[in-house]
Amino acid sequence: MITNTIRIYNTLTKSKDVFQTIQTGKVGMYLCGPTVYAEAHIGHMVGPVIFDTIKRFLVYCGYEVTWVVNITDVDDKLINKSREKGISMFQLATSMTADYLSNLQSLGVDQIDHLPRATDHMDEIIRFVQELIEKNFAYVNGGDVFFDVLKDSEYGRLSNRSVDSQQGEGGDAASRKRSPGDFALWKSARADEPSWASPWGLGRPGWHIECSAMSRRILGKTFDIHGGGLDLVFPHHENELAQSRCCHGQPMVTYWLHNGLMQAAEAKGKVGGKNDRDEASHAKPTGVSPEPANSVSPEPGNSAAPANSAETKISRSKGAGGLAKLIEKHTGERIRFFLLRSHYRSTTLFGDEQLAEAGASLEAFYRLIQRFERISGQSFYDATSLKYNRHRSEFVAPVTSNEAILEVIRLREAFLAKMDDDFNTGGATGDLFEMARSLNRFIDSQRLEEAVGRTPSNLDLFAQGMGILKELGAILGIFMKPPKQSSNKEGSTEILDGLMKLLIQVRTEARAKRDFAMSDSVRNGLTAIGITLQDGKEGTTWSIERSS
RNA sequence: GGCUCCGUAGCCAAGUGGCUAAGGCAGCGGAUUGCAAAUCCGCCAUCGUGGGUUCAACUCCCACCGGAGCCUCCA
Numbered sequence: 001m002i003t004n005t006i007r008i009y010n011t012l013t014k015s016k017d018v019f020q021t022i023q024t025g026k027v028g029m030y031l032c033g034p035t036v037y038a039e040a041h042i043g044h045m046v047g048p049v050i051f052d053t054i055k056r057f058l059v060y061c062g063y064e065v066t067w068v069v070n071i072t073d074v075d076d077k078l079i080n081k082s083r084e085k086g087i088s089m090f091q092l093a094t095s096m097t098a099d100y101l102s103n104l105q106s107l108g109v110d111q112i113d114h115l116p117r118a119t120d121h122m123d124e125i126i127r128f129v130q131e132l133i134e135k136n137f138a139y140v141n142g143g144d145v146f147f148d149v150l151k152d153s154e155y156g157r158l159s160n161r162s163v164d165s166q167q168g169e170g171g172d173a174a175s176r177k178r179s180p181g182d183f184a185l186w187k188s189a190r191a192d193e194p195s196w197a198s199p200w201g202l203g204r205p206g207w208h209i210e211c212s213a214m215s216r217r218i219l220g221k222t223f224d225i226h227g228g229g230l231d232l233v234f235p236h237h238e239n240e241l242a243q244s245r246c247c248h249g250q251p252m253v254t255y256w257l258h259n260g261l262m263q264a265a266e267a268k269g270k271v272g273g274k275n276d277r278d279e280a281s282h283a284k285p286t287g288v289s290p291e292p293a294n295s296v297s298p299e300p301g302n303s304a305a306p307a308n309s310a311e312t313k314i315s316r317s318k319g320a321g322g323l324a325k326l327i328e329k330h331t332g333e334r335i336r337f338f339l340l341r342s343h344y345r346s347t348t349l350f351g352d353e354q355l356a357e358a359g360a361s362l363e364a365f366y367r368l369i370q371r372f373e374r375i376s377g378q379s380f381y382d383a384t385s386l387k388y389n390r391h392r393s394e395f396v397a398p399v400t401s402n403e404a405i406l407e408v409i410r411l412r413e414a415f416l417a418k419m420d421d422d423f424n425t426g427g428a429t430g431d432l433f434e435m436a437r438s439l440n441r442f443i444d445s446q447r448l449e450e451a452v453g454r455t456p457s458n459l460d461l462f463a464q465g466m467g468i469l470k471e472l473g474a475i476l477g478i479f480m481k482p483p484k485q486s487s488n489k490e491g492s493t494e495i496l497d498g499l500m501k502l503l504i505q506v507r508t509e510a511r512a513k514r515d516f517a518m519s520d521s522v523r524n525g526l527t528a529i530g531i532t533l534q535d536g537k538e539g540t541t542w543s544i545e546r547s548s
Numbered sequence: 549g550g551c552u553c554c555g556u557a558g559c560c561a562a563g564u565g566g567c568u569a570a571g572g573c574a575g576c577g578g579a580u581u582g583c584a585a586a587u588c589c590g591c592c593a594u595c596g597u598g599g600g601u602u603c604a605a606c607u608c609c610c611a612c613c614g615g616a617g618c619c620u621c622c623a
Contacts, residue, residue, distance in 0.1 A: 041623090044622095046623060159551080159552085160551060160552070161551065162551095230552090230553090231622055235619085235620090260616095260617090261617065263616070341572080343562075347553080347554070356573090357560065357573045364586095427561090429561095432571085433572065434571070440588070441587085441588065443588095449587095516583070519583095524584095532585065533584090534586055536586085
């Protein structure tokens with residue numbers, strides 16, 4: 001059963017529209033993926049994470065969703081970069097695609113159904129160009145094919161631009177265009193460039209046509225949702241839209257979604273943007289004095305670092321696998337949660353401090369989950385252990401008059417209402433924090449930490465409450481598996497557990513004898529190496545502090 | 549220059565024409581604890597500036613100041 005109370009902000013209409021699918025119960029969505037010429041940076045993850053969340057939410061609401069993310073593996077940048085590196089374009093694309101996919105996996109983006117590569121769809125691309133020529137929306141000049149912008153009366157509507165304000169690319173291509181705003185559908189290849197045979201000679205596709213061709217093949221001529229970064233609105237999406245609409249005589253997409261761009265804290269410009277890439281770009285006469293050169297970069301995370309340092313550095317180093325390192329330091333779940341804390345349409349301030357803060361707040365959930373596992377003796381993460389509801393329409397509220405649990409039920413509604421409102425994950429996470437507080441309050445008020453409070457009905461109610469937390473976590477794609485511990489715990493778990501047991505026993509005996517000097521010495525020593533002890537009603541527990 | 553968007557507490561960040569303006573981080577007070585940690589309770593904002601519309605605006609309109617994006621490859 002479908003539950004639809006969703007409204008989506010649509011770039012095309014510039015308003016929040018009621019969500020209505022083309023086919024009942026089915027959703028087709030397409031997200032513009034990367035051009036795989038360099039390692040991914042955090043900015044590349046915004047779209048995938050929000051779309052992954054959108055798909056989870058739509059599935060939760062009862063839809064059958066097909067999600068496509070394309071991989072652009074042929075492009076001028078790829079050609080140039082592969083030459084630079086002395087490898088083939090194919091090799092470069094393969095390794096950078098692998099990097100991209102592993103980053104997605106780390107962030108829990110696992111809902112993608114199709115990852116089409118442009119080079120695997122040359123036939124469809126060529127056919128698409130052919131159709132546009134036949135329908136007189138495109139023209140051939142030399143070995144190039146251009147889209148004729150003036151033939152499309154609706155051109156410019158998505159990005160709110162008039163045709164005469166279009167500025168086309170200059171260079172030798174300009175002379176072969178009818179009007180400057182025309183863009184290439186097919187580019188003739190020079191002898192030393194990768195190329196494919198076509199009716200117009202050897203060449204490669206233009207930048208925009210692959211998305212039109214691949215989305216048509218997989219999702220059809222008209223589909224529900226198309227997304228990408230705000231920077232793609234023009235020219236990429238405007239052109240894609242023009243190609244598809246002109247070719248098919250019907251709308252390409254119902255809802256155009258655009259995510260805001262990441263901005264490096266204490267740095268100018270978006271992450272991965274011009275300022276990041278162009279080391280020596282003081283060309284702009286902005287009147288601002290050139291930044292001081294930052295030669296030595298302090299340890300990231302050192303908040304005492306001078307401005308123009310750590311945070312800026314992270315985005316700058318994207319060419320050297322910046323994101324993979326970031327994930328290693330902060331864990332994928334932390335980065336995902338960080339991205340979800342703000343609204344996808346807003347510009348997000350990104351920096352080491354912001355990430356650390358997201359991590360600190362996440363700890364409260366992890367502690368609650370540990371508390372649950374300790375009390376109930378069952379796993380929170382194991383799919384067969386804690387029951388939770390996968391579909392919105394199947395929800396059955398726990399029967400109780402307990403205030404804390406009633407609050408959890410109320411917060412679930414609030415959470416879902418926020419998700420309904422243009423996928424407001426930033427607002428929804430707020431409800432999650434309140435939910436955690438309510439669940440802790442339930443534990444405290446019912447004395448679940450002690451044997452006396454663990455009545456079957458209390459334990460059952462508690463499990464139902466935690467099930468709601470898990471239900472909502474699953475929509476956001478978090479709390480699906482245990483958080484990553486420090487890497488050095490791997491492989492030595494048993495020895496570590498044994499040692500900790502021993503130390504705790506020694507300390508407990510000292511405390512029993514009221515030898516607090518001794519017990520504090522043990523605890524302080526452990527704290528110093530990153531292990532935290534917690535004295536509870538039923539003994540002492542320990543945990544390793546995760547990287548900050 | 550053209551076209552968009554943003555400016556909410558020390559920091560991050562939701563949100564609304566009228567009820568106490570979410571939540572997080574940090575901080576402070578209390579309960580709890582041998583002391584801590586964790587947890588719970590409480591405190592911590594008149595929403596960039598100046599006008600206007602309105603019975604009523606942080607929320608709508610205008611101007612200004614400040615910031616970002618696109619117009620060229622970009623998630």
